Amino acid sequence: MDKSLPEDLGEASGNGAAQAAALQALSRNSGLRPWRLGNKTLLPVVQGGMGVGISAGGLAGAVAGLGGVGTISSVDLRRHHPDLMARTANVARQPDARARIDAANLEALDREIKRARTLSGGRGMIAVNIMRAVSEYEHYVRQSLASGIDAVVVGAGLPLDLPELGRDHPQVALIPILSDLRGVQLVMRKWEKKGRLPDAIVIENPRLAGGHLGAAKVADLQDHRFDFEVVLPEVMAFFRSAGLDGRIPLIAAGGISSLDDIRRLQGLGASAVQLGTAFAVTLECDAHPEFKRVLADATPEDIVEFTSVAGLPARAVRTPWLDKYLRNESKLKEKARVQPNCNMWFDCLSHCGLRDGNANWGQFCIDKELGQALEGDRHEGLFFRGAGRLPFGNQIRSVHELMQWLVGGILPPGVRESEQDGWQSAQRSEAALEAAQE
Ligand SMILES: Cc1cc2nc3c(=O)[nH]c(=O)nc-3n(C[C@H](O)[C@H](O)[C@H](O)COP(=O)(O)O)c2cc1C
Numbered sequence: 025m026d027k028s029l030p031e032d033l034g035e036a037s038g039n040g041a042a043q044a045a046a047l048q049a050l051s052r053n054s055g056l057r058p059w060r061l062g063n064k065t066l067l068p069v070v071q072g073g074m075g076v077g078i079s080a081g082g083l084a085g086a087v088a089g090l091g092g093v094g095t096i097s098s099v100d101l102r103r104h105h106p107d108l109m110a111r112t113a114n115v116a117r118q119p120d121a122r123a124r125i126d127a128a129n130l131e132a133l134d135r136e137i138k139r140a141r142t143l144s145g146g147r148g149m150i151a152v153n154i155m156r157a158v159s160e161y162e163h164y165v166r167q168s169l170a171s172g173i174d175a176v177v178v179g180a181g182l183p184l185d186l187p188e189l190g191r192d193h194p195q196v197a198l199i200p201i202l203s204d205l206r207g208v209q210l211v212m213r214k215w216e217k218k219g220r221l222p223d224a225i226v227i228e229n230p231r232l233a234g235g236h237l238g239a240a241k242v243a244d245l246q247d248h249r250f251d252f253e254v255v256l257p258e259v260m261a262f263f264r265s266a267g268l269d270g271r272i273p274l275i276a277a278g279g280i281s282s283l284d285d286i287r288r289l290q291g292l293g294a295s296a297v298q299l300g301t302a303f304a305v306t307l308e309c310d311a312h313p314e315f316k317r318v319l320a321d322a323t324p325e326d327i328v329e330f331t332s333v334a335g336l337p338a339r340a341v342r343t344p345w346l347d348k349y350l351r352n353e354s355k356l357k358e359k360a361r362v363q364p365n366c367n368m369w370f371d372c373l374s375h376c377g378l379r380d381g382n383a384n385w386g387q388f389c390i391d392k393e394l395g396q397a398l399e400g401d402r403h404e405g406l407f408f409r410g411a412g413r414l415p416f417g418n419q420i421r422s423v424h425e426l427m428q429w430l431v432g433g434i435l436p437p438g439v440r441e442s443e444q445d446g447w448q449s450a451q452r453s454e455a456a457l458e459a460a461q462e
Contacts, residue, residue, distance in 0.1 A: 073153020085143025156181025232279030312400030
């Protein structure tokens with residue numbers, strides 16, 4: 025996508041192994057604990073999956089190549105492959121439209137996993153993020169396993185059936201994304217009956233993260249029960265009471281932007297942290313440069329929350345399209361009707377507010393809007409973004425520079441640490457600590 029970059033930026037420099045070793049040493053010197061997943065010792069930094077196409081093989085491979093976890097988002101990856109787009113260009117109204125698009129997307133997923141693996145030089149870990157809410161969820165999981173992925177990470181719904189899907193690949197880490205103790209207890213109970221424990225759990229804070237959020241409705245997003253100071257100790261205490269102390273690493277996600285954040289979260293019991301927005305604005309991110317500019321140039325007043333077509337709250341930048349949509353939302357909801365077919369002919373979501381005429385859910389085509397954002401259309405696209413500040417203000421820098429900042433507190437030349445200037449932070453107020461102590 026980013027045509028100004030060589031295809032293999034990660035390995036083109038040829039010194040990925042040396043950079044990864046230096047980052048490990050830097051991280052240790054900063055007092056951060058490395059963590060283990062499967063048989064790998066990793067930097068405590070995970071790059072979160074970002075769809076549609078924002079984190080493909082390029083970004084995931086660059087992060088893994090430096091010793092972290094790089095995550096490919098599985099949804100509609102054919103968008104990165106002109107031949108697959110050409111193959112599925114004129115399928116509208118044909119009976120096999122969905123089958124052909126799905127097949128193209130599975131082929132694209134296989135290609136992106138292989139691309140990430142090559143770029144990583146065998147270092148770090150490559151994960152695939154799959155939304156439970158997408159209709160091809162099961163096929164995406166199976167393709168990821170067949171393509172040799174290291175970890176499958178599932179959010180946007182409860183992956184209660186993941187243990188069965190992963191049964192023949194016991195070496196592949198299975199990681200749910202959850203937001204509070206209740207969700208953790210539910211998944212653990214169901215998985216235990218199937219003889220499997222999560223290999224790690226992402227605890228994503230819906231107050232701060234980008235994209236779809238793990239709360240029932242927009243009004244719940246600011247609830248203190250999601251604060252890291254509340255959830256992490258609660259989950260740790262639950263693990264202790266279940267005799268699982270130290271067995272399931274926790275990965276904290278949402279609003280994290282500095283070494284101090286990582287130290288604090290490791291102090292609360294997290295093994296690693298996951299960042300989305302900060303990786304979306306790196307040079308290696310697979311989106312168009314204009315996508316990165318929209319995220320990096322946004323101010324706190326530009327960030328907005330709304331209900332997506334998947335029925336979940338979501339957070340994005342109030343771009344012209346989103347502004348217009350939100351102004352017309354109630355009228356569109358009044359007109360909600362079951363549609364004869366999906367706008368894009370492949371029914372990306374199992375349940376879609378627009379296609380299914382559900383007036384309580386969003387009323388737009390999410391694949392079309394996210395696709396336009398991926399291509400850098402700042403007027404028509406939907407640009408997911410977290411509510412936290414970015415480490416380097418509005419600068420687009422490399423994954424290596426971001427990693428050096430996160431694990432070593434080293435700022436790239438020409439960058440000053442961005443000031444709080446109204447952005448939210450992963451650090452919660454005294455109120456959260458009080459709530460945690462109650
Ligand atoms: C552009 C964008 C797209 C995202 N898409 C997905 C997704 O497809 N699946 C998912 O589980 N999380 C998604 N997320 C959430 C990230 O993986 C990550 O957990 C979250 O953004 C962390 O918060 P941060 O952006 O404040 O670092 C997305 C986030 C962004 C910014």
